Amino acid sequence: MISHINILFPQIVLQNLIICTLVFYTVLYLAYFICFIVLSLDSLDERGPFDFKTQPSWSNKKYLANLISLETTFLVSSILFVLVVEEWIWDYGCTVAVIHITVTSVVNMEFPVMAHWWMSIGIGLTAMISGGEILAYHLYKNNFIYPDLEDF
Known part of the structure; x- marks a missing residue:
């Protein structure tokens, strides 16, 4: 029985990670498309969600x-991640953020070094983890697995 669980566990984690990544990018493109419409941008750039080179300015619509x-993606994804994985939102959130950083680097063929982009990633990830973990606790507090700290 235990060997069956050990084989199944990585598959479930990988499946949840794929679902969370797909949720993240679906929400990201939907949010970007809505911003495109609301802010009346001139052209829709399919690489827009990965743009870290645009200079920060409150008057720059892009x-x-x-x-x-x-x-918005980080906040909405945190809610959806809770529905997918129920707990360990911080782990899935951090992993999806690393995937996003990697994809952004590959799309732009350059590692992002802009401080404003890293700040937005950090703020979004913090909001995702905080909001997701609080929501997961309130929704599933009777199902949480608490570690036995006496073993440490």
Whole structure:
């Protein structure tokens, strides 16, 4: 029985990670498309959600679309991650953020070094983890597995 669980566990984690990644990018593109419409941008850039080179300015609509869509994605994804994985939101959130950083680097063929982009990733990830873990606790507090600290 235990060997069956050990084989099944990594598959479930990988399946949940794929689902969370797909949820993240679906929400990211939907949020970016909504920002495109609301902010009346000139052209829809399919690489827009991965743009870290746009100079930050509150009057730059392209920057606002990128920022708003990214932060909205982190918040909405945290709610959806709770429904998918129920707990360990911080782990899935951090892993999806690393995947996003990797994809962004590959799409732009350059590692992001812009401080404003890293700040938006950090703020969004913090909001995702905090909101997701609080929501998961309130929804599933009777199902949480608490570690036995006496073994440590």
